[in-house]
Amino acid sequence: MTNELLNELTFFVLAIFVGFEVISKVPTILHTPLMSGTNAIHGIILVGAILIAAGADSPVTIVLGLIAVTLATTNVVGGFVVTDRMLEMFKGRQPAKRPAEAPVPK
Amino acid sequence: MTTIITLAYLVAAVLFILGLKQLSSPRGARNGNFTAALGMVIALAATIPLLHFTRAGLVIIAIGVVIGAVVGTVGARMVRMTAIPQMVALFNGVGGGAAALVAVAELLKFGVHPPFAEVFPSVFSIVIGSVSFAGSMVAFAKLQELMTGTPITYPGQQVVNGLLAAAIVGFAIAVIAIAAIPFSFLSLMLLALILGVAFVIPIGGADMPVVISLLNACTGLAVAASGFTLNNFALIVAGTLVGASGSLLTKLMSDAMGRSLANVLFGAFGQVHTAATAAAGAQGRSVRSASAEDLGTLLAYSQRVIIVPGYGLAVAQAQHAARELADVLERRGVDVEYAIHPVAGRMPGHMNVLLAEANVPYEQLKEMDQVNDDFKNADVALIVGANDVVNPAARSTPGSPIYGMPILNADQAKNIIFMKRSMRPGFAGIDNDLMFGPKTVMFFGDAKDSLTKLVSAVKAA
Numbered sequence A: 001m002t003n004e005l006l007n008e009l010t011f012f013v014l015a016i017f018v019g020f021e022v023i024s025k026v027p028t029i030l031h032t033p034l035m036s037g038t039n040a041i042h043g044i045i046l047v048g049a050i051l052i053a054a055g056a057d058s059p060v061t062i063v064l065g066l067i068a069v070t071l072a073t074t075n076v077v078g079g080f081v082v083t084d085r086m087l088e089m090f091k092g093r094q095p096a097k098r099p100a101e102a103p104v105p106k
Numbered sequence B: 001m002t003t004i005i006t007l008a009y010l011v012a013a014v015l016f017i018l019g020l021k022q023l024s025s026p027r028g029a030r031n032g033n034f035t036a037a038l039g040m041v042i043a044l045a046a047t048i049p050l051l052h053f054t055r056a057g058l059v060i061i062a063i064g065v066v067i068g069a070v071v072g073t074v075g076a077r078m079v080r081m082t083a084i085p086q087m088v089a090l091f092n093g094v095g096g097g098a099a100a101l102v103a104v105a106e107l108l109k110f111g112v113h114p115p116f117a118e119v120f121p122s123v124f125s126i127v128i129g130s131v132s133f134a135g136s137m138v139a140f141a142k143l144q145e146l147m148t149g150t151p152i153t154y155p156g157q158q159v160v161n162g163l164l165a166a167a168i169v170g171f172a173i174a175v176i177a178i179a180a181i182p183f184s185f186l187s188l189m190l191l192a193l194i195l196g197v198a199f200v201i202p203i204g205g206a207d208m209p210v211v212i213s214l215l216n217a218c219t220g221l222a223v224a225a226s227g228f229t230l231n232n233f234a235l236i237v238a239g240t241l242v243g244a245s246g247s248l249l250t251k252l253m254s255d256a257m258g259r260s261l262a263n264v265l266f267g268a269f270g271q272v273h274t275a276a277t278a279a280a281g282a283q284g285r286s287v288r289s290a291s292a293e294d295l296g297t298l299l300a301y302s303q304r305v306i307i308v309p310g311y312g313l314a315v316a317q318a319q320h321a322a323r324e325l326a327d328v329l330e331r332r333g334v335d336v337e338y339a340i341h342p343v344a345g346r347m348p349g350h351m352n353v354l355l356a357e358a359n360v361p362y363e364q365l366k367e368m369d370q371v372n373d374d375f376k377n378a379d380v381a382l383i384v385g386a387n388d389v390v391n392p393a394a395r396s397t398p399g400s401p402i403y404g405m406p407i408l409n410a411d412q413a414k415n416i417i418f419m420k421r422s423m424r425p426g427f428a429g430i431d432n433d434l435m436f437g438p439k440t441v442m443f444f445g446d447a448k449d450s451l452t453k454l455v456s457a458v459k460a461a
Helices: A003-022 A028-054 A059-088 B002-023 B029-050 B055-078 B081-110 B116-143 B157-178 B182-200 B205-230 B233-256 B261-266 B272-282 B292-300 B311-315 B319-331 B350-357 B368-377 B447-460
Strands: B304-309 B335-340 B365-367 B380-384 B415-420 B440-444
Touching (some): A003 B002, A003 B205, A003 B233, A028 A059, A028 B029, A028 B055, A028 B081, A028 B233, A059 B029, A059 B055, A059 B081, B002 B029, B002 B233, B029 B233, B055 B081, B081 B182, B081 B311, B116 B157, B205 B233, B205 B261, B233 B261, B292 B380, B292 B447, B304 B319, B304 B350, B304 B368, B311 B319, B311 B350, B319 B335, B319 B350, B319 B447, B335 B350, B335 B368, B365 B368, B380 B447, B415 B447, B440 B447
Parallel strands (some): B304 B335, B304 B380, B335 B365
């Protein structure tokens, strides 16, 4: 195994733990926005799409690159905008405070 | 120079983690989205300047980014609040598709015998990304009502799906061990697309949020796998974060519905019969309906009214009318509360968002556990466009697709006003005995019109 692969595996395993830990206490009302937010984050595939599209030189790679970049950009932009639209509704109202201060009503 | 890229990716990864952290508390949720978006901008900004672009490469990237940005912005801005779940499904699907295509493009570069460390993640990304793409498109079609929301099942379905999965494993081994030729990995992709469709069609529309969440986690893993193929740290970390948090979120969502994930995904098999007999049993039974004036009087002289909002309220944009009715009742001294089922609407939290938009005071929004014991003291349970979340079959009929789902005890109220557009069954595609109950009065019509009529009736009473 190369060093690079070992490094990558380390990041991978650590990221799994962080991913579990970071959202473990999310209240129900935020399930949908959180799903939408993580959906936007995997739009990072746009970086990968740009990497493969940059060197496109044959008809096949051009078509693949074009579709990949288009789909990935839709994912990133749409993902963040739609999440923001959902969260707009919570802005400056009581719901924005209460669950954080009193997570267990009973 | 690569040091700069690596450092930028590290900053981006930290911002993604902070963003997720903020997104999971109501106070910081909106900032969390901005934080994650900033991470994305930094990762992209660090990647682009150091690339060697071919002329064609530059052109297709520009075209792709412009089209994607326009489609994404317009789609996300124009969509009605009620249609947001399917929009999320769509954006998730295209991400999965992109991950699969990136892996295909990488495999093409390596020739027939790529090193194992490249080909293994590529194959994984192609399969999972394609399943996620096709599955998300079916979820979109179901929620958009382009196809039926009821589970589609046929005899031998599990065998067919099993064979599909086996064929995919076979092709995957062939690509990894024998030859990574375009024919083999394109076949792999095609089979994975078919599996994505086959996997989602037997799942009922009401369970789509859980499925979308699961496919979201899958896309995250596909992106991470593409990251291994490209040796790209940002893709690995961000994709894995989404894969892990998405899996946990999927579990939390199915917990909120009181179901196991396995029951959500595979529950439809073998239930064709039960659903059919239940539907037949409902034929020919009669329901009571009443005029707005009668119902207005009933409401006006109640002491305690619990409103149960559902998807019908969301579709009719009736949240403002509901608040108006609540205001009128409160001025007459009636106690009004809203009972919010965890999956009311079509997504967890959907209803809270809609009612918050209509300025309903937060104290009136009661979650299921808080409100369920209050129904027996309520004079009226006013069900506005909800159905499955008050269906007693979830408690009493073991064969029902929604058996075991926690429901609101609206049937325990002294009177039940059931506002609905028609007798059509709810999203789960099953009949609701509550409509035929002796305490129940049906009030047919569009939720907004009906509520407005009730407001005038209460004022007149």
